[in-house]
């Protein structure tokens with residue numbers, strides 16, 4: 001594998017590889033990050049989820065020592081970023097695709113970073129290959145599309161073969177093929193034992209990419225845990241039921257304490273699972289034409305949980321969060 005240089009040393013860690021404790025950032029009257037504590041584990045993709053303005057980029061910048069916390073602390077493998085011995089070999093980050101040297105070729109850009117970080121030049125061609133930019137390595141990056149710039153940004157993040165990778169909104173502006181590629185890459189990096197922390201406001205994207213989530217709303221922690229638990233806990237499960245004996249079935253379900261909504265010949269039942277509904281239908285003598293459990297989406301879970309957070313902090317900040 002080209003990006004196994006040098007072989008990653010995955011040391012056992014107590015707690016997370018990234019640990020934030022009481023992390024707080026205030027810009028004037030804006031509390032961008034508010035007493036945030038979370039941990040990020042190795043070998044998994046952890047999604048950092050929150051609506052626009054929730055404080056994700058500010059948190060990322062504090063992890064990377066680009067901004068100082070007003071209070072609290074964040075460490076990588078027990079150290080502050082600024083104290084890491086060779087930071088690019090420990091942490092690789094993609095913060096934005098803004099290109100500041102339009103006249104420089106992709107290869108020369110990476111060579112420059114490699115040289116200033118004592119990374120062997122051969123690694124430049126390895127990462128170019130890895131991100132699929134070999135054929136355009138000599139072209140000036142000023143003419144690159146957003147997707148190509150994202151790939152170049154990822155190439156520089158991977159240059160030092162770091163154990164920890166931070167990606168801030170990596171799929172922004174990418175086409176479906178680019179999104180698929182980044183998703184696969186993040187999962188492959190995590191499967192190698194690396195720590196992958198990726199922010200997004202695209203909730204459905206995260207549900208397909210991340211095993212774990214750190215969810216924030218208005219700078220505060222809303223949830224930390226697995227993506228699966230987040231959806232299970234926060235979403236309302238229901239079962240869609242169709243039957244020629246709809247009225248009888250509806251009555252039986254209500255008698256058992258289920259909540260039943262009827263719309264266009266279909267029942268939406270909550271408070272009872274599909275096994276119980278099937279058995280009740282059988283006992284009632286109702287034929288079933290459909291019995292389909294419906295799991296809530298990550299969007300629903302997010303709305304429910306951030307909705308509460310927004311209500312609770314309604315006086316602190318401005319507009320309601322966007323949820324795309």
Ligand SMILES: Nc1ncnc2c1ncn2[C@@H]1O[C@H](COP(=O)(O)OP(=O)(O)OP(=O)(O)O)[C@@H](O)[C@H]1O
Pocket residue numbers: 027030031032050051052053054055056057058059201
């Ligand atoms: N340098 C700054 N000066 C003043 N306010 C800032 C600064 N950086 C961020 N903020 C404010 O802090 C809050 C959090 O912003 P941040 O960019 O961290 O959120 P985000 O979750 O990354 O959102 P987005 O997805 O839109 O980038 C916002 O209200 C933002 O306006």
